[in-house]
Amino acid sequence: MSALLNVPLTATPLLPAQRRQRIVDFLHRHGAVTLQQLASALHVSLSTLRRDLDGLSDEGLVDRTHGGALLRHQQYSTFEPEFSAALELSPHEKSLIGMAAANSLMPGQCVIFDSGSTVQEAARAVAARNIEILAVTNDIQIAQILGLSPAVRVHVFGGQLRAGSNTLVGDEVLASARSIRADVLLFGAHAVTEGVVSETSSDVAAVKRALMQSATSRRLLIDSSKFRPRVFMSVCEVTELEEIITDDGAPQDEIERIRGAGVKLTIARRAS
Amino acid sequence: MSALLNVPLTATPLLPAQRRQRIVDFLHRHGAVTLQQLASALHVSLSTLRRDLDGLSDEGLVDRTHGGALLRHQQYSTFEPEFSAALELSPHEKSLIGMAAANSLMPGQCVIFDSGSTVQEAARAVAARNIEILAVTNDIQIAQILGLSPAVRVHVFGGQLRAGSNTLVGDEVLASARSIRADVLLFGAHAVTEGVVSETSSDVAAVKRALMQSATSRRLLIDSSKFRPRVFMSVCEVTELEEIITDDGAPQDEIERIRGAGVKLTIARRAS
DNA sequence: GCATTTTTGTGAAAGTTATTGACAGTTAAT
């Protein structure tokens, strides 16, 4: 299905720079676009879009192909484009994973929601189904989502807000995490590589490790694009987890490694 | 003939600096503006607006593009996909109060932002102007807004999320509040009546009282509709405050009572 | 005090450049 750029039929004229920005943004989420998709979403002529793509190609941001363009992502590992990319990398897969995670929760449980876009989808699913739980989180966006449901009691860790994100980090979070006991931890990560879970920043990794100590059952939520080269800070080994929930794009060797380690692996699929 | 009272009612005489401020505010909310939007909302010539944008671009605040400008440090606005440029560029009472409160802050201060819609406007103004402060808040929505500004360090109190709101309450907030020391507290209230500030719920009132104890300067932000019959829980007397910021609809008797009590009263107005 | 220069902000006009959509001819893909 053709995922659309979120352009309502607004009379607001779009700045050329904004249009290019949206194209790049779309590419960050989907990796590729066709000129047809762009034309139907942005309502400008093909000539203009061709010029846009050519320009972006000259800047080295995208690779031009017949009929469209591909994202040129060369510098991945240590620099994290969390601003643009993370919010919606591949929304459909993420929400499937989130639903699967929500399904595995039981009423009355105490659940920690770590920061991250996939966990956010789990929070959405929990709120939508009014599952009665006590939720604890260090992500203020997730707190807001969970707060929409009358069935969920939400507790927020105090702490420092990480620049450019919705995550709380710092000593205060670590201390609070140590003082609680939860049934389940739902968390995400930046990369999973050969059985090692890693993150880009040390303070985020520290928080994740602290949260792991506080929960009986640890469940990792990652879309399959996260099976990629490992980044700076290692968080844990997959053997320390109870379950990993991902989508059906996960590479076979990682799947076997996880199953071989005796960790439950759930593939979230579309209901049919 | 003197131009003393020669101001037409239709046009708003706006100081150049104020006009630019509004442009920046708008950009912080939406990330982009067209010159056309600005012209139709601010009623000055395109030449002037071009000069404004060029100036802001020289200051490094915005990026100039054909037909408009983009915010330089491009940050996602998480809310309000639907907007009317004209409405937002001529702000209402609450945002005027918020701007006045933001103006009174000095770089380097530690400022507590209590929960509430008027305080939220102050947070917006602080974020838009990139005032360098350390912010502490018990409202997760305000935390998100402040987090958009790279100049603001945001600290969030831990606590229980109050059902149906963005406010954190509970013992944990009270304890955290007692352990900090801030220069300024910006807070709102449900009602101000005959010199008494009141709230509808006891846990919210308890938090406000605790925050008052932690701040050297206590400033109450209330639009004039809050001068109304008092509600259940009393929070404090106006005599305990340093300043009250409101709009020009405040009743005369309350104004006199406040001034008589030696409390600074600021009326936020459109232009001067 | 008053008249003046300077400064600053503003709007309008003329000429220049950018962006856009359409069209015709050419090249690539299956």
Added chain:
DNA sequence: ATTAACTGTCAATAACTTTCACAAAAATGC
């Protein structure tokens, strides 16, 4: 062989730059 996509050109429109004139406020001179 037959689409679909690309290249290049062109005219129309929108935006830009530069320049000038005007007004109000601030600084200056007498």
